[in-house]
Amino acid sequence: MPAAFLTGGSGFLGWHVAKALAEGGSSVRAMVRGGPSRETGLEKLSVEVVLGDLAAPADLDESLRGSSAVVHVAGLVKARTLAE
Numbered sequence: 001m002p003a004a005f006l007t008g009g010s011g012f013l014g015w016h017v018a019k020a021l022a023e024g025g026s027s028v029r030a031m032v033r034g035g036p037s038r039e040t041g042l043e044k045l046s047v048e049v050v051l052g053d054l055a056a057p058a059d060l061d062e063s064l065r066g067s068s069a070v071v072h073v074a075g076l077v078k079a080r081t082l083a084e
Helices: 012-023 057-064
Strands: 003-007 027-032 047-051 069-072
Touching (some): 012 027, 027 057, 047 057
Parallel strands (some): 003 027, 027 047
């Protein structure tokens, strides 16, 4: 079974990508930021969730191990105000 490493799995787009990959027969390892108690919605899917940070090479080394594909959908949203 192909293994896919997914960034941004806890976001709106990432969750849908994780779902599509899992339903398509891929095993999915999704990296998310935050603490272990953070709910992402991924727990409802057949997805392995790993905590990590894309800026930390050590996190990436371990998380990428065994993956045959990388699907990068993580993004950075910046705004000066909540309205933006």
